[in-house]
Amino acid sequence: MTTKKLHIGTRAVQDGYQPKNAEPRVPGIIQSTTYKFDTAEQIGDVFDLKDTAHIYSRISNPTVNQLEEKINSLEGGTGALALSSGHAAVTLAILNLCSNGDHFVAAKSLYGGTINLFSTTLKKFGITCTFVDQDAPLEELQKAIQPNTKLVFAESLTNPGMEVLDFEKFSLFASKNGLPLLIDNTFPTPVLCQPFKHGANVVIHSTTKFIDGHATSLGGVIVDGGNFNWQNGKFPEFTEPDTSYHGVRYAIDFKDNPFVVKARTQLLRDLGPCLSPFNAFLTFQGCQTLALRMERHSKNTLQLAQWLEKQPQVEWVKYPELTSSPYHLLSKKYLPDGASGVLAFGCKGGIEETKQFINRLQLAKLVVHVGDIRTSVVHPASMTHRQLTEEQLLNINITPNLIRVSVGIEHIDDIIADFEQAL
Template identity: 55%
Template sequence: MKNLSVETLCVQGGYEPKNGEPRVAPLYQSTTYKYDTANEVGDLFDLVKEGHMYSRISNPTLDIFEKKIAQMEGGIAAVSTSSGQSANLLAILTLCKNGDHIIAFNNLYGGSFVLIQSRLKDFGIDTTFVDLGDSDEEIENHIKSNTKLIFGETLGNPGVKVFDIERYSNLAHKNGLPLIIDNTFPTPYLCRPIDFGADIVTHSSTKYLDGHATCVGGVIVDSGKFDWTNGRFNCLTDPDPNYHGLSYTDTFKEAAYITKTRVVFLRDLGTTMSPFNAFLTNIGTETLALRMEKHSSNALTVAKFLETNPYVDWVNYPLLESSSDYDLAKKYLDKGASGIIAFGVKGGVEEGKKFIDSLKLASLVVHVGDVRTHVLHPASMTHRQLSKEAQLDAGIEENMIRLSVGIENVDEIISDLQQALERSSL
């Protein structure tokens, strides 16, 4: 199925039923599996035989879902996790240990920012945050001998700034580093970062991949293209005493990274997606192409409405011609720029809260990316743990509203926004 379009892979990928098997990918709600011989189990645990050992490590339903997402992203394999946070954590820990260093961009989702800034620091992993406006030379000045990766988001959350994947992948590779990209907002339907040089792609599948606000989950996809034998990654090249001294690069070749993610960190930390969540999210992906087209077209229409609204101070949506990211969006998001809009209500925090409280169709939830329209005030909610300075560095102003545009009738969405904006000024 490697040559099929992403639209077709949304529906057909991951599972190829044989005659007499169910057309819908089956749910294996089981923790354990039966084997025929003792040697078979030993071979599984020695990683010399493919198969399922225990559902904390792998499961047939998860395997179907992982194969689909890997195919959609153009990668060689994927690992599903219990959340987007755990996907980003495992993606980094696979390469980093106490004493290592990473570079991350500062316009990340608040939860990812705190995870990278504080929790990784607790693990002894230091981070240097850089800005999308920094020059290549400025970023390269932060690279050290113990730097292991560069991390960013295709579309920043909530500021929706577009990440120049090709530029930063070239910079990373020039310095022997992999580029890890969180591709949650665009999904592989709108953008495939691997096509532009990214090495590892992560997702919070909780958002658009599921699409219906039913399941928390995450995914890590390995491009299989990065050279882990360049001298920086002895965590993948050196013998692992926990698996009788095997070297991941020697044994698993281009799948070294994703194999270690699964058999070390997923096994030991247990951040496993449940089979039922994988089953439901897999069904959600079947309509991903249709939903992303509608989210994107609705969002562009709403963004144009907001841009000319007298009660709105500013609007950021990448495919507005007035956007500073317009050219990047046309390059990386030619099918659409997803459903997230950032805009500022004229006034400040109180006017923003009054706007949110006046909405009738759109709902106030700590979530984005499902079929319904949602709003949030990042400065006082999702990013409230960041200092004012860190908020501004991430592009979060006090009057910012994060609007996740759903697939409802766009005229009705606009009508609701208009009446709430009018009330915000009273």
């Protein structure tokens, strides 16, 4: 049961699990690979997708379902599919639309791992990607479209550049080409931005980040907006019978959420990146305080960004809520309640000064992560984005002195004091 009309902070706390009389207040962990049926006919109905009971935990599990329901409610979707990592979610979302010989368009400012996936690994499967400058005018974006283009992909708030996507332009770009818009909404989370309200058709998260929030569990999720016309002639896999699934026609037989039903029944079944019930349980627990945490993360990050801007040792600071940011207006439009918990800044000097600064931090730890309750830093050029060439790094504005800070929920005075002594 979901409680859609309530505020998002209430839904984060309440949705996904409603105990019945005398049931546990907190959902249990169903750590079972499989499920028992009384008759062959009953289990046959589940295999035929006539019944949604669980048969095997690679495909679905009750604890994982509770997390799916909670995140689906927060995003305002029509169905969700949880997976073993954010990367699994991104990969399955693309493979759900593209086969050998297909092409897609992606904004060029993305998490480094996503860039590798799009530019190198998917290419080995015969799927190609054209990267575009997300700030380019519509006419420029249009040049990337090919007859075999299947989707448009972007991050709502980019990692680590903190660029805010112009949803109006991007959703127009996708829709006028009859393509779905897929948005990685990991950084803002549904608490700060709900992409379906701005024209997205599929939302993806690395739940590993803010949604879990405590750095305990890898996870990912795909949410279906249920708002795309898959019957526009470009997506036969959605309209023709699936011979591997008893002739199911996803866009016709599962009108509400064909994208996630197809991803679950074809790709999760065949490729297997399922979320463990224990990780789902921990992520569900973390997600309950998401609204509270995002408010504090955003407030702390703005204060740290404003303080850093005034320091003589600092060359530049990127945070969309700063009035100096080129994304300030887009931030006001799409992130009115806060611009999340990540900022990037550059120390004066080069790579050596940057490393020395990082080594002097005490409260903030050097950790390959964002979205944790504890403040942490990374140096993308030598860590998260180090597989990229120097040219690729500069192309996405990652300079050697860029430090990405994931600002935690500690007291802001203590965070600033740590940065002050390190500078």
